[in-house]
Amino acid sequence: MPVFYERRQLVTPGDLLAENDYVPGENTHKENGKIYATRVGLVNYEDKRVYVVALKSFYEPLIGDTVIGKVVEVTLGGWVTDIRAPYLAMLRASDALERPFKPQKDDLPSLFDVGDLLIAKIVAYDRTRDPLLTVLERGMGKITRGQIMEITPAKIPRVIGKQGSMVTMIKQETGCQITIGQNGRILISGKSPEDERLAVMAIRKIEQEAHTTGLTDRVTEMLKKEKGNKEVKENVTEETGKTD
Amino acid sequence: MSQKKPEKLIDENDIRLDGRKFNEMRPTKIEVGILANADGSAYIEQGKNKILAAVYGPRETHPKHLALPDRALLRSRYHMAPFSVQERKSPAPSRRELELSKVIRESLEPSIFTEYYPRTSIDLFIEVLQADGGTRCAGITVASVALADAGIPMRDLISACAAGKVEGRLVLDLTDVEDKAGEADMPLAYQPSANAITLLQMDGMLTGEEFEQAVNLAMEGCKQVSQIQKDALRAKYTVAKEGEGEKEETEEGEEE
Numbered sequence: 001m002p003v004f005y006e007r008r009q010l011v012t013p014g015d016l017l018a019e020n021d022y023v024p025g026e027n028t029h030k031e032n033g034k035i036y037a038t039r040v041g042l043v044n045y046e047d048k049r050v051y052v053v054a055l056k057s058f059y060e061p062l063i064g065d066t067v068i069g070k071v072v073e074v075t076l077g078g079w080v081t082d083i084r085a086p087y088l089a090m091l092r093a094s095d096a097l098e099r100p101f102k103p104q105k106d107d108l109p110s111l112f113d114v115g116d117l118l119i120a121k122i123v124a125y126d127r128t129r130d131p132l133l134t135v136l137e138r139g140m141g142k143i144t145r146g147q148i149m150e151i152t153p154a155k156i157p158r159v160i161g162k163q164g165s166m167v168t169m170i171k172q173e174t175g176c177q178i179t180i181g182q183n184g185r186i187l188i189s190g191k192s193p194e195d196e197r198l199a200v201m202a203i204r205k206i207e208q209e210a211h212t213t214g215l216t217d218r219v220t221e222m223l224k225k226e227k228g229n230k231e232v233k234e235n236v237t238e239e240t241g242k243t244d
Numbered sequence: 245m246s247q248k249k250p251e252k253l254i255d256e257n258d259i260r261l262d263g264r265k266f267n268e269m270r271p272t273k274i275e276v277g278i279l280a281n282a283d284g285s286a287y288i289e290q291g292k293n294k295i296l297a298a299v300y301g302p303r304e305t306h307p308k309h310l311a312l313p314d315r316a317l318l319r320s321r322y323h324m325a326p327f328s329v330q331e332r333k334s335p336a337p338s339r340r341e342l343e344l345s346k347v348i349r350e351s352l353e354p355s356i357f358t359e360y361y362p363r364t365s366i367d368l369f370i371e372v373l374q375a376d377g378g379t380r381c382a383g384i385t386v387a388s389v390a391l392a393d394a395g396i397p398m399r400d401l402i403s404a405c406a407a408g409k410v411e412g413r414l415v416l417d418l419t420d421v422e423d424k425a426g427e428a429d430m431p432l433a434y435q436p437s438a439n440a441i442t443l444l445q446m447d448g449m450l451t452g453e454e455f456e457q458a459v460n461l462a463m464e465g466c467k468q469v470s471q472i473q474k475d476a477l478r479a480k481y482t483v484a485k486e487g488e489g490e491k492e493e494t495e496e497g498e499e500e
Contacts, residue, residue, distance in 0.1 A: 012477045013392050014400030014437045036437055038397035040477050057395040086302035086364040
């Protein structure tokens, strides 16, 4: 049962990863007892399982995921939203109202209109039907303030960190509220644009250096330094203000 | 690129017009991810050929009635820029371009897991900026890399290369002049892991024996192309790593 690559080595589609006894995991496929990669990524061997951590991917909906979607159409019974997946997601009016939906009385566009951004959860999805969303949970619904950034969905676990360590750290250091959509959209809302800028900077750094170790420490360091610079600048302006 | 046929395409030392040996490919360079707005993209330079490929999707199919219930729809467009050839080419898709769109689509489709994303479409655009023979092969090669860059799951990268007969000799990777003045041209697309041929066309005349030799020659060329494709895909990420100065491991189990 030979293995053809070292752990965490970069592979491309069609690379032969293992033979015979191994079991194909994510981003691999088995043909005639041989396991090949199907995406560009880093290969991993875990007991008998072979899988590839993709370096670039699009979002594949998963039940229970929190996503940030954009309304593209208001229909008679709900909304159609773009969640950056191969499929458009449906949000039915009954999953947005806390009471039964009455078509005569309820005005859907006044609730969410085309172009609105929503924080929602995927409640149903399989390959035969489009994903179905709900906004009837705490912290969900229309986004009214803050800024949105987009990164590749493959890097989202890195932004969250072990048990959310990375995102908690960024929240603490910048004082921003951060909502992460599994589809690669991130909502950042802080007290000042300066705080938001810091958080965006930190997440961009994570995206670029996702494959390196000790990232949390380096991001913390960067944020502390940036904050330091800012304070120095403020002091300088204060002082110059006095002398003038 | 003179349009007149030169007197000799292969000299007495078996060297071709551009200085290559009979089994030598043109110098080939592939760059990955050069279009910001495409989901995946790549650019190839093979000799004087310059071709861009862009991939969008999988995404919602429009118009909806084209969507397939059991797999993704692969749509491709091979197009030559008006300035890509000696004499201005009309930008409207010609009969030839339509045919090439079709054969390129059919040579790539076996490698893609279209069944993973039913009802969606994957749109592929191949734009020839400069042509010098063998653009369908270079188009397939670069399109396959663009598909991989888009993160679309694939069985393998498809590589393509032509072989043909020029002045009685079998040669690899024909240029425009060799194609027009030579006796035969045979483009071939190849899926290395399955050892399968996904495209085989030929015009001109070859004997049965020559045909077999030409297929083997083209397959050897495809294997070289395949290596270039893989190196190009790897290069995109190793450059980023070196820029950081610390290339090593991601922490384990960083998932939520």
